[in-house]
Amino acid sequence: MTYANNSPIPITVLGLGAxxxxxxxAFLDAGHPTTVWNRSTGKGEQLVARGAVRASSAEEAVRAGELVVVCxxxxxxxxxxxxxxxxxxxGRVLINLGSDIPQRAREAAAWAKxxxxxxxxxxxxxxxxVVGTERALVLYAGERAVFDRCGxxxxxxxxxxxxxxxxxxxAAAYDMAMLDFFYGAMGGLVHAFALARAEGIDGAALAPYLNTIAGILPDIVERTGADVHSRVYEGSGANLAMMTASxxxxxxxxxxxxxxxxxxxxxxAAAERAIAAGHGPDSWSSIVEVLDER
Incomplete structure (x- = not known):
């Protein structure tokens, strides 16, 4: 999204938390004229020192940008x-990169429409x-034509x-699903260290072995995704009943x-519900079939 003379477009960022x-x-680094605004004062001095313009009001900030990013x-x-x-x-493109549930995102879209x-x-x-690097994953949803304008x-x-x-x-739905996995895994991680400590094992000594578990997760994620999509849960290698015993x-x-x-x-409890539903010989993935409590 550039001007006709190929100069970077002006961008506004509303919200100056971390x-x-x-x-x-990142917008400044890419050469975009950047206007910033925050509800409370005292934030963004470093951005201003790097060339950002601090607006005195949200409206002033919005009118300064062609792309308005809310965070x-x-x-x-x-x-x-x-x-x-x-x-x-x-006449501007509004992008909300704050965090909330999918329904709130749809309500915001309805207001915009x-x-x-x-x-x-x-x-x-x-x-x-990581923001601004090639490793920064940012998800977007909405009208394709709007995305193409500012991609x-x-x-x-x-x-x-x-x-x-x-x-x-x-985007919010992907966010919730990915964070569901992340926080569940983080809960298991700290619990593993607590259990190890209770057994007299130093955390630093356990960490390299836990990393062997982390190393097999990518393949497990791919396989589980395929199982859930197909609803076929082949469990000959390690079935749910055996894993629940562990x-x-x-x-x-x-x-x-x-x-x-x-x-x-x-x-x-979730595993036992799946076993009761007949999934004992199936893979661990089959638990998904009993998680919808509607």
């Missing part, structure tokens, strides 16, 4: 900022230190910019050491 500052910094804590916050600015946003605004919803899937500018914060589809809730052993050890058992109890 992620907002990282986004604005606030959630959609309650962004709604408060954006609702009075529908007129100022006309009501006001004839070009809108994309997005999710930044990396820490602030080149968006590569400044993460390349490739990943377009998921025209349902505005898709969970029971971990749970017994955990209880014996007086550690929290919440996550393990939940895992075992």
């Amino acid at each position: 992620m907002g500052q990282a986004l604005a910094g 606030l804590v959630d959609y309650d916050a962004s709604d408060k900022v954006l609702t009075p600015l529908a007129g100022a946003l006309a 009501e006001h004839s605004l070009d809108y994309l919803d997005g999710a930044v899937m990396v820490p602030v230190g 080149s500018a968006l590569k400044a914060i993460g390349e490739p910019a990943a377009f998921l589809g025209e349902d505005h809730g898709l 969970v029971e052993h971990i749970l017994h050890t955990t209880k014996g050491r007086g550690l929290d058992t919440g996550q393990l109890v939940a895992i075992k």
Whole structure:
């Protein structure tokens, strides 16, 4: 997204938390004239020193950019900022990179459509230190034509910019699913270290062995995704009943050491529901069939 003379377009960033500052910094690094605004004062001095323009109001900031990127804590916050600015946003591309649930993203898209605004919803899937690098995964959803208008500018914060589809809730849905995996894994990770410590094992000594588990996860993710898509759960190598017995052993050890058992109890309960539904001979992936409680 450039001017006719191929100069980088002006971009506005609303919200200067750690992620907002990282986004604005990446746009500056790519040569985009960048205007910034934050609800509270005292943030963004380094960006201004690098050439960003600090707007005195959200409306002033919006009118300075062709691409307006919002990065606030959630959609309650962004709604408060954006609702009075529908007129100022006309003719610009609005992208919300804050975090919230898919339904809120769809509601924001409906508001934008009501006001004839070009809108994309997005999710930044990396820490602030990775923004602006080739390892920065940023997801987008919305009208393809709108994405195509600004896709080149968006590569400044993460390349490739990943377009998921025209349902505005898709970026948030991917975000929730990926973070579901991440936080579940992180819960298991710290619990493993707690169990090791209770057994007198130093964390640093365990870490290299845990990394062997982490190393097999990519293949497991691919295989599980294929199983869930096909709904075929071949379990000849390691079936659910056998693996649930292992969970029971971990749970017994955990209880014996007086550690929290919440996550393990939940895992075992889901596995036992799947076994009761006839999935004992199937793979661990078959648990997905009993997780929908509607």
